[in-house]
Amino acid sequence: MGMHTSICIIGVGGAGGRIVGHAAPAVLGAAHVAAVNTDARELDQARAPVKLQIGTARTGGLGTGGAPSAGRLAVDDDLPTLREIVADKDFVIVVAGLGGGTGSGALPAIVRAAADGGALTVAVVTMPFAFEGAKRQGVAREALRAVQEVADAVVVMANDRLAEATGEAGLKAAFDRADDLLGRSVSTLCNLIAQPGYIKLDFAKLQHMVQHCDGTCSLAFAEASGADRAAVAATGLMCGTLLEGGKLAAAAKAVLVGIVGGPDLAVREVGELMEAIQAGLAPDCNLCMGTHVHDERRDTIQVLMLVAESWSQASAAPAVEAPRSVKQPRSGGRSRQKQSQTTLGLQLPGRGRFRNVEPTLLDGEDLDTPTYQRRGLALET
Numbered sequence: 001m002g003m004h005t006s007i008c009i010i011g012v013g014g015a016g017g018r019i020v021g022h023a024a025p026a027v028l029g030a031a032h033v034a035a036v037n038t039d040a041r042e043l044d045q046a047r048a049p050v051k052l053q054i055g056t057a058r059t060g061g062l063g064t065g066g067a068p069s070a071g072r073l074a075v076d077d078d079l080p081t082l083r084e085i086v087a088d089k090d091f092v093i094v095v096a097g098l099g100g101g102t103g104s105g106a107l108p109a110i111v112r113a114a115a116d117g118g119a120l121t122v123a124v125v126t127m128p129f130a131f132e133g134a135k136r137q138g139v140a141r142e143a144l145r146a147v148q149e150v151a152d153a154v155v156v157m158a159n160d161r162l163a164e165a166t167g168e169a170g171l172k173a174a175f176d177r178a179d180d181l182l183g184r185s186v187s188t189l190c191n192l193i194a195q196p197g198y199i200k201l202d203f204a205k206l207q208h209m210v211q212h213c214d215g216t217c218s219l220a221f222a223e224a225s226g227a228d229r230a231a232v233a234a235t236g237l238m239c240g241t242l243l244e245g246g247k248l249a250a251a252a253k254a255v256l257v258g259i260v261g262g263p264d265l266a267v268r269e270v271g272e273l274m275e276a277i278q279a280g281l282a283p284d285c286n287l288c289m290g291t292h293v294h295d296e297r298r299d300t301i302q303v304l305m306l307v308a309e310s311w312s313q314a315s316a317a318p319a320v321e322a323p324r325s326v327k328q329p330r331s332g333g334r335s336r337q338k339q340s341q342t343t344l345g346l347q348l349p350g351r352g353r354f355r356n357v358e359p360t361l362l363d364g365e366d367l368d369t370p371t372y373q374r375r376g377l378a379l380e381t
């Protein structure tokens, strides 16, 4: 598979811009990074190589005042430029903190532009702290619904959970640590896809995963160093707050694991990590994993987990197809296709009217997928 995967990360609004700023230094060469905002001052502070101010004629560069309707109008004004940014990309990750005006209002249209351009789209969003109040929660929930309609997958992270996970009490430090954790997660995903390692987590596998796990994913990330780093990372992931002490992993229908290390990453460590993770998953969970060995990295390993609650057998494309080959079927009726996938997902496992139509569905397992792939042991090149 020598094909180069073209990746773009876009941060929308204040939080989105700060989060992608944490990802940018780590994805040099692997992904294009852009920040999009209505707020000129926030955009100025964003550490992204490409910056796009939207809706300037409406907002005067002063932001939306927390109104998602203003964010929606702002993005419409600058849609042609956004289309250029996402043009010819295979994979677009759009990041925003939901609850404000710009990210909540503009995110769905940006994801749609990327999807219309033929990219696989993943939105990574935070939900407001409980203390931010009901109005922001409502704005965030509405934006989440809108983005779920258009994105291939949405990774949702509650800010309350992030703060708990990072253990920071001070507000600024808590946000910084949260942004860093999300930024590292996003950059790790990009690096895994852009430079697949000996055990590949390539674009085709990601696509397969994302198109089956229709809907919402949770995210966990761990970094560890030292002699027992594999065990430390595994414990951090499977017992930490991000996966609710392992509860989310145990309930998962599909899990993606990406391991990034240096040349000193040992086969034994990968085995140890995967064994510890698999021990916390249901036996029929669809597991997909890959490694990336970074030549300059030493001592630390990073492990990313995406955990999906649902798995639909109605996949659009087989896992082995090349990235570009799905462009055609994606261009029309996307939301209708998503609807039917959701419905199928709810029918599983295997009873009811779809049983006879899809003879390969048995107890929620896709038997057309070879066992080595279902169990995440794919070693193909």
Ligand SMILES: Nc1nc2c(ncn2[C@@H]2O[C@H](COP(=O)(O)OP(=O)(O)O)[C@@H](O)[C@H]2O)c(=O)[nH]1
Pocket: 012, 013, 014, 015, 016, 018, 019, 064, 066, 096, 097, 098, 099, 100, 101, 102, 103, 104, 126, 127, 128, 129, 132, 136, 159, 162, 175, 176, 178, 179
């Ligand atoms: N994790 C994280 N969340 C943030 C940060 N800043 C704001 N938020 C959250 O994101 C929501 C939207 O805020 P913001 O991004 O400033 O709004 P926007 O610029 O209008 O899109 C807020 O309600 C917070 O819950 C940040 O730096 N990190």
Ligand SMILES: [Mg+2]
Pocket: 013, 014, 015, 039, 042, 063, 100, 102
């Ligand atoms: Mg803002």
